[in-house]
Structure formats: structure tokens, C-alpha cells
Amino acid sequence: MSGPTGQRGLRVVPTWRHGRERLYVCAADGRNIAWYDPDAARVNLLGDDRRDDVLHALGPFLTGPVAVGPPPVPTPAELARLSLHPDDDLAPNRPGEALLVALERDPGPQRRLRPDPRRRALEAEQTVGTALDRMDGAGWHALHSVPLPGGDRVHHLLIGPGGLFAVHALYARRQRVTVTDPLVTLGRRDAGPVLRRVRAAAARASYALTAEVHPVLVLAGPAALRATAAPRGVRVLTDVEVPGLSRLGGVLKPGDVDGLHAMARDRRTWARV
Structure with a gap:
């Protein structure tokens, strides 16, 4: 389920991929601008212009030091996910x-x-x-x-x-x-x-x-x-x-x-x- 939208207009959306949790950070228009991989302790930024805003939005979810930087080259499936508006994404649906x-x-x-x-x-x-x-x-x-x-x-x-x-x-x-x-x-x-x-x-x-x-x-x-x-x-x-x-x-x-x-x-x- 989607997290709250903060003062800086960003929303955190938890998802699961291959059994691992990821937290996507979305702008007010629904675009994904970053994601946090808790297992790797890494925040992947699609652009560096909102770095501070992203870290502020993720603050309640961070449990320790994290690496911050650009993501690895995404797969075609990851690109499709990044272009998908959170309201159209069925992956977070719970059973029932x-x-x-x-x-x-x-x-x-x-x-x-x-x-x-x-x-x-x-x-x-x-x-x-x-x-x-x-x-x-x-x-x-x-x-x-x-x-x-x-x-x-x-x-x-x-x-x-x-x-x-x-x-x-x-x-x-x-x-x-x-x-x-x-x-x-x-x-x-x-x-x-x-x-x-x-x-x-x-x-x-x-x-x-x-x-x-x-x-x-x-x-x-x-x-x-x-x-x-x-x-x-x-x-x-x-x-x-x-x-x-x-x-x-x-x-x-x-x-x-x-x-x-x-x-x-x-x-x-x-x-x-």
C-alpha cells in the first residue's frame, strides 16, 4: 500500500520483487524518481536534483547508513515498472x-x-x-x-x-x-x-x-x-x-x-x- 505524501510532494510506495522489498519514491505526478533497496542498503536516484527530498521522504524507513547514487542499468521490465503510475500498479495488491x-x-x-x-x-x-x-x-x-x-x-x-x-x-x-x-x-x-x-x-x-x-x-x-x-x-x-x-x-x-x-x-x- 502507498505511504503518505510528505510536505515535499513525494510519496513512498512499498513493493516486492523476487521476494525482496523495495520502496519506490514517487513525485506528485506519479513519476518514480528513486527507489530504496533495504537488503542492499542503497538508495538509487534517477536524478540528483531531488536527492535531499528523496532522503527526507525515506527517512522514516531507513534503519542505518545507506549508499546513495545512480541506479544500475535497468532491465526492460524495470523500465516498464518505472514508467508505471502507482495507481495503475497491481503488484502491491494483497491476497484478497x-x-x-x-x-x-x-x-x-x-x-x-x-x-x-x-x-x-x-x-x-x-x-x-x-x-x-x-x-x-x-x-x-x-x-x-x-x-x-x-x-x-x-x-x-x-x-x-x-x-x-x-x-x-x-x-x-x-x-x-x-x-x-x-x-x-x-x-x-x-x-x-x-x-x-x-x-x-x-x-x-x-x-x-x-x-x-x-x-x-x-x-x-x-x-x-x-x-x-x-x-x-x-x-x-x-x-x-x-x-x-x-x-x-x-x-x-x-x-x-x-x-x-x-x-x-x-x-x-x-x-x-
Whole structure:
């Protein structure tokens, strides 16, 4: 989430890259003018004219001495990131971001016997999103709550050496789950065409990114899972099986992963789908 805008018109925006935190310093018009790498204890300046302002804005985040200077030559993906307005950058989204915002605006009634279904959905997205975020250091990137026109969204988009995956999280705590394509039955509830939604989200992501995106349904905490037949083109996993996706490879090169991630994190990419 974005930090406060200081007296000198600069805003600090935390992000994560390859499992490491970076703090970008943005001007009032949204341009990035510097970034701070806490692990390297280095402040990278894109120009020296606002050096003092940048250090003043970063002051609350600095924990010791830092090196200050021009950045190394940026990669194409880094250049794309630097040109992206913070309001259009989806990378800072937390797992379940859309639900978190909705619950902050309208917490709803506090019911013990019939809890708000949004909170269960949030728990599922946070569980799955945390598992996906742990894959970051292995060359994978995860984006959360990717907005689609019409109020829909991709719960999680995973990009890495094994390709692209649109991941849909479904709360199934202590329930027996039966999958009969395209229906999914949770416990004694009526079956719903969940797999159609999962495929539709992946198809829209494929269109936006002009690349194949594979649909994945992840069940959070089921007591048991049974599929009457293998669903067509959809991986169905439990949350404990999510780390297995990191073993997939041989599809995308590191440069392709970074390029697709730079494209996917731009909110404007999704406006036409």
C-alpha cells in the first residue's frame, strides 16, 4: 500500500520483487524518481536534483547508513515498472485485496451462526495467496485481485518458468468436495458451475496478455476431494498442493517472465477484456 505524501510532494510506495522489498519514491505526478533497496542498503536516484527530498521522504524507513547514487542499468521490465503510475500498479495488491477493501467499507453484521461469506472467501484467498507468494524466490511472480471489467476479477495470477496460471481460490474448510465438471459440490450444498468461472477468468487473462493462461482451482482446507473424472483443462488442487506448481518449468525464459509480469501488473492491460 502507498505511504503518505510528505510536505515535499513525494510519496513512498512499498513493493516486492523476487521476494525482496523495495520502496519506490514517487513525485506528485506519479513519476518514480528513486527507489530504496533495504537488503542492499542503497538508495538509487534517477536524478540528483531531488536527492535531499528523496532522503527526507525515506527517512522514516531507513534503519542505518545507506549508499546513495545512480541506479544500475535497468532491465526492460524495470523500465516498464518505472514508467508505471502507482495507481495503475497491481503488484502491491494483497491476497484478497478486493474483499479487504469491501469489508473495510462495509463490515456487515457480526453473526456467529451464519458468518459473512465474504470473510470465508477472504480466508481462502489469503491462504492460497500466501502459498503463491512463497514461490517468488524461485523465479515466479504472483499478482492478486486482478480487476476485470464488469466487477469480476482473477483471484491470483501466477507467472513463472512453467507458464501462466489464473488461480481461483474456494473456501472448503472441513468439507467433502466433489468435482463433476463443470460442477463443484461442497458438503451438502447445491452444486455450482465453479469450473466455468475458473475457465472464463483464464480465457480473459489469455486475451489480455496475448498468451496462454491455464485455469487452476484451489480448494482451501477440504476434508476430502473426489473428482468423478479429470476436469477438462483445469488443474484442481488443495492449498497444500500449491507449492508443487513451482516445480513446473521449461515454458518461459526469465526475460519472458519479467516482461509478462510487467504487462500484467499494469491495471490498464485489463481494461479491454
